Amino acid sequence: MEEIRNQTRAFLSNYIKSQPLKDNDDIFAIGDVNSLFAMQLVMFIEKEFGIEIDNDDLDLNNFRSIQAIATLIASKRAAVSQ
Template sequence: MTMEEIKSKTRQYLGKFFNGQHLNDYDDIFATGVVNSLFAMQLVMFIEKEFGIEINNNDLDLNNFKSIDAVSTLVASKSAVTG
């Protein structure tokens, strides 16, 4: 899986919560006020299921989940990513 594929899947998932609002890959999704800490747990569950990785306690840093870029970097670091 490539970084762009990870970003695309993450963007698609986040789009369900942002009602068509455009998100740049670097936008802080928590700063928008649209999402909250409960959403953060839903996002973790999505990442684990969608990308087949395990998020452990060391990964549970808000900075790993605050943007599409951050999520992609985390997923890439925990899996075999091409390109």
């Protein structure tokens, strides 16, 4: 899970430059991102972690923080391995 958080933090740091991100910071509340960023984030997650984000997963709460993203990725991986 730490590797997922680190990779996600590295990606986000390209877009959010106003402050270093902590695991539970709300990346949308910070204000450095827009709707195009949300699509780039989904594409990054799918490519980097080899998972598919379904329509059911497109809840903003799944992408609000590094921890939320890591939890989503871990749960998608667990579902695939079952």
